[in-house]
Amino acid sequence: MRMKNLLGRLGLVLLLCGTTGGALAQSPDPRVEWQSADSANFRVHYRAVQRAQAEAVARAAERAYPRVTEALQWRLRGRTEILVLSETDLANGYATPLPYSLIAVMLAPPDEGELLENSAWLDLLLVHELTHAVHLDKVRGVPKLGQRIFGNMPLFIPNLFNPSWVLEGLAVQVESSPPGASGVQGQGDGLWSGQGRLHSPAYETWLRAERDRGFISLLELNANGRALPLSKQYLYGAYFYDFLVRRYGADAPQRWVTRYSGNFLFWPRLDSNPVAITGKPLDFLWEEFLADLAAQVDTRAAAIRRQPEVMGSVLTEPLLRIPSVTMQADGSLLAVLDDGLGRPQLTRFAADGQRSDLAEVNALARVTTAPDGRVLVAQPDLCDAWTLAYDLYVLRDGGLRQLTDCARLRRAVFAGQGVLAGIVALKHEAGATRLIWLDAQGKQERLLYAPPAGVDLSDLAADGDRVSVVAHQGADWRILQFDLAQPQAAPRTLLRRDRPIHGLAQDREGLTMVLAEDGVPNVWRLEGARLWRLSHAYTGVTAQSGRAADGSLGLVAVAQGGYTLRRMTEAQALQSVMVDVGEAPPWVTTSAPASAQLGASLAAQGRVAGGREPNPQALNDGDLGAPRSYAAWRSMYPRWWWPVLSSDHGLVTFGAQTDGADALGWHQYAAMLAAETTQQETVGSLEYLYRGRHHLALSRWVEARAWTGSSNDPETTAYKRETHAQWLSRALWPTLERRFSLGLGAALERSEWVDVESESVRRMEDTRLAAAVMDYDSLGASWYSEGANRGVYARLLYESYAPFKGEDGDDLPRDADYNGGMLRADLRGFLPLGRSVLGLRYTEARAQGRTEPFQLGGATDENLQLGIQLGNRTLALRGYGSDEPELQGANARVASLEWRTPLADIDRHLMAPAVGINRLSASVFYDVGGAWGRDEDAPARYWRGVGVELLGEVKLLYVLGLQLRLGVAQGLDGPQETHGYLTVGRAF
Incomplete structure (x- = not known):
């Protein structure tokens, strides 16, 4: 017996592909109560206990709405579903047009990498994902007519069939435009606005590495293969749109999207899309773009290359990731190495160069050490079937021993002396970060510091009882120092800058960090009221270990084809900057920035195509309506259909197929229902998946087996009728x-x-x-x-x-x-x-x-x-x-x-x-x-x-x-x- 239901299975697969997007999608936890509420343009789904977070998301989404719809000259049709997720400790989000427009917001703010910039996390995320939603929703011409007849059928979503650089590049470009600007803005001087990733130190770092290696061709970027950087679609796409704006006008990206939005079925006319805008097909335009990009990179890098590179000796070949490095008291380096072939390894590099693998770790693990040689690892794992959380482990007896379970401790260090000896960590909970203390066994949790709303804690380091923490609110980045021996005392501000600080490490002489003080991420050392630069990178530094007693320093740098681990034997000061060590002002109380001017402008002009008129009052305040219990039926009804027609030696079948899912993804289905008209048989298929664990498949078909008459006018004399059913329920421990x-x-x-x-x-x-x-x-x-x-x-x-x-x-x-x-x-x-x-x-x-x-x-x-x-x-x-x-x-x-x-x-x-x-x-x-x-x-x-x-x-x-x-x-x-x-x- 063979269970066959191919049509329904393919429909369900298409649905699942559309709803997961490219992000690391976490399924909402079904064990808790979920609620829904509406704002002017969105329907927000959230845990009942996270109403405050849902309101913050709604305000950010309503702030982003006029900005994005003005840039793309299109309003979303109907309310867009927003899913508020706290099930992961990783900063991310995604948007999908299938089976309807849905945005997932992962509340965890970034604490490393290219997402570390000066925007509030929810503002950055919502602008980016809403740009995807509007971009994918925009349609004209034949596809628009097709949607009017067949609904949100994937074949009639022309922007879905784009290389990902087209989608991601536009979203990065819009996120990097100053709020309130008309349309998408270019930045001809190449300076970072402080918001978004375009021209950010992280992106400029990779551009310099790509310039040295040779830029990726258009056909290679279209294929989105394994070549690094992992974010190449975002990187090249953003700078391409920036090129369009500078060379062909501020409305060039919007005109690009408008033209592509009318593509016919199975005919994504990418190469000819820019002809009406630039007079050139894309392959010629791409060469022009790369020449312009090379000139810009060379100009901006000229000042950097006037000085010799000071980065020490290379310890590894270029690798996929090196997320963390730390220095031990004996001068040994510990690093998390991910070569992209096997599991990441915690590896030791002795002072004499000897290398030894200590333990396998999970991707994106972080490692720190204590002066007495103890090793602490924070790494993510599924602590239940729904939560991807960071927990703490110690290196012991040649392996890792777990200290905490589902504790959500993204960064941690050994700290304290005597009775205060233990672990100090940054704990993430529903988008907020707090500083906590635990004993050496990872127990007896105690709160040390809860920052004001809107302030994120992203890194920390310790020296005995003194703990230094990176805190930031927008462009206000600070290093705060706490004294464990005086828990009631207010923290002391050691440093304030207007750009991201990360890679914090502490030794007896001071703090070291990664800071893009001059636009290039380098290692800096803070001593009193002065910052000293210790490295000079032609690309950029992404992590550093802190200095050993002998002055040596480990660092991770971007290189051609990946990341390399390096050691500087004697890190000498190359540059100094005086800093203000005066008392820092209080953090600014967060509020929802008004969008009244832009919203009123849109309403007055009435020139944005697409869905219903915006509500100016709701745009101003971003109010979220009254909560109601989550009901799957409100979102899981079918949004598209497609005809099913077949003829089989006298059997004639007419029907329709569709699929759907609810906003939380707990109910997913694909269905086909048809009628065989000559024998009055009802046929079709249904596949239903409940919470990813319970699957039901039903199908019924007829097949002609004997017939008379000519091939043009056959008459069925016998047929086979097949009925199939399968049910499977599973309990998972992943x-x-x-x-x-x-x-x-x-x-x-x-x-x-x-x-x-x-x-x-x-x-x-x-x-x-x-x-x-x-x-x-x-x-x-x-x-x-x-x-x-x-x-x-x-x-x-x-x-x-x-x-x-x-x-x-x-x-x-x-x-x-x-x-x-x-x-x-x-x-x-x-x-x-x-x-x-x-x-x-x-x-x-x-x-x-x-x-x-x-x-x-x-x-x-x-x-x-x-x-x-x-x-x-x-x-x-x-x-x-x-x-x-x-x-x-x-x-x-x-x-x-x-x-x-x-x-x-x-x-x-x-x-x-x-x-x-x-x-x-x-x-x-x-x-x-x-x-x-x-x-x-x-x-x-x-x-x-x-x-x-x-x-x-x-x-x-x-x-x-x-x-x-x-x-x-x-x-x-x-x-x-x-x-x-x-x-x-x-x-x-």
Whole structure:
């Protein structure tokens, strides 16, 4: 029995792809109460206990609304759904137009990286994501007519089929324009406005590195492959729009979007889009842009390169990430190294250069050390099925020992002396950060400092009882010092700057930090009322360790192709700056900036196309309406439909298909309903997924099997009617590195032969089964790896026909009247071999009683590639067809050994036609398997197959990715035939 519901499954997959977006999407926690409330232009969904955060989000969204709609000359149609999430400690967000316009706001403010800038976090995030929402919503011409007929059908959302640099670049450009400006503004002087990422020190750093390596071509950027930087789509896209503004006018980005918004189905005319604006197709315009960018980078870098680079010696080749580095008392460096192939490693670099790996850590882990050599690690993990939180670990006995659980401590240091000895950490809760103290075992939490609303704490360092903390509100960045011995005393302000401070480290002589004082991120040291610059980078510094007693310093720098770890043996002062150490003024009380002038302007002009008129009063105050309990039905009704038409030798079917989801993503469905008009049969499919754990699939189809008449006017005389159903519910226990689940399910497949003339119905198959499944998954993949390259996956599946025994009736053939059970074990394992990987697959299935037999052969195993398919009895055995009678039996055993290796990261995407390819890989495999009957103990013989495959990551229309597999397999036994095949997905 094989459960088939391909149409519904593809619809559900499309829906899931559209709702997750490109961000790290966290599912809302269903264990808490959720509420909804409306503002003028948005419907906000939030935890009931986070009403204040929801109001802040609504105010930020309403502030952003006129700014973004004016820039793009388009208003969103209807209220946009906003989901307020506190389930993650990572700063992020996403926007999607499917199944309707929805924005997810992750409350955690940034504490590192390019998002550290002078905007309030919610303002930066909402402007960026709202730009996506408006951009994707804008439509004209034929697509607009299509939406009026078919609704929010993905094929009629032209801006969805864009390279991601087009979308992300525009959002960065808008976020970097001063609020209140008319449209999108350019910055011809190349100076950072202090808001947004365009011309920010982080982006300028990467531009200098890219200029040294050679800028990415347009076709490579379209493909969005594995080349660094990871944020290349944002980087190049933002500077391209800046180029358009400076060269072709402030309205050039808006005109670009307007033209693209009228593209026909499957015809994203990217290359010709700028012709009406610039007189040039995009490939010529891109060369002009890169020449302009090179000139700008060279001009701005000239002053930097007048001095020799002072960065010390290189310890590592360029890596994917080096998020953290710290200095031990003996001069050893500890760093978190992520090479993009295996798990990140906590690595020690001794003063004499000797390197040793200490422990595996999770991505984005942070490490600090105490003067006595103790090592403290803060790293993110799933502490339950819904919360991605930072917790604390100590390095002990060659591994990490966890101290806290779901504590949400993003940064921590050992601090204090005597009875005050313990850990001081920055705790994140629902968008707010607080300074807390814990004992050395991570217990007995005590609050030290809660900043005023609107003030974020992003970094800290300690020297005995003194703890220094980076706090900021907008462009007001401060280093505050607390004395643990005087907990009631107000903190002392050590430093105030108007740009981000990060990478804080403390030693006995003072504080070191990463600061872009002159526009270039470098290591600076604070001593009293003077800042001393210790490095001179041609690119920029992203992290630093603090100085050792001998004056040495570790730092992380951007390089061509990644990040490098460096050591400066004697960090000498290169420049000094006097700073004001006077008493800092109180923090500014946060309030909602008025947008009255811009809002009134929009209302008066009435020239922004799109949805309903804005409410000027609501734009001014951003009020959030009365709360009500969250109701999924308000958002999960269908927003689009598409006709289904088919003709099959006299059977004529008419119907429609759609899908949908609620705003929290707890209910997701894809459905098709149709009527076969000649035999009055109702057919269709439904797939429903509840909270990602409970899946139901139903389908009913008819297929002509006999007919009379000509091919132009056939008349069906007999047809087959198939009904399928599957239910599967699972309990999950996930972490980032391991996932365990238990599940229960049931399935039905009924096949009937219908004779039209006699109106008789004969059952061909009527099988029903119950199932239980257990999964363990520790598979891991990295940025550069060829799919999964480490870990194991084990599944134990038991299926039984016994619960439904006796319900099949007497009209079935005896060999189709199943009453037994089947136990199937699947094991997959992967071993990394550099960039290559060695894979092993083993499957064994044993049956008792009468069960549907297994069939070996072919190149596809749905249970390995698509997930659990109850009742599936096909096992891939390459080199053989799927109809060999000697490869059929109640019991089966199959094993595979496969070596996969990348051949080339081609990373090219054409514009006409809009087709591309990223990685091309190859595999060599050896398969062996056999099947045997109920009364046998083992196969009479094993069948072997060998072959090679090409694996290609193909992209269509810039956004649709397919893993294609083209293979040739030779059977070594039986008929010894050669089989070629083209299919989707890896073999296992």
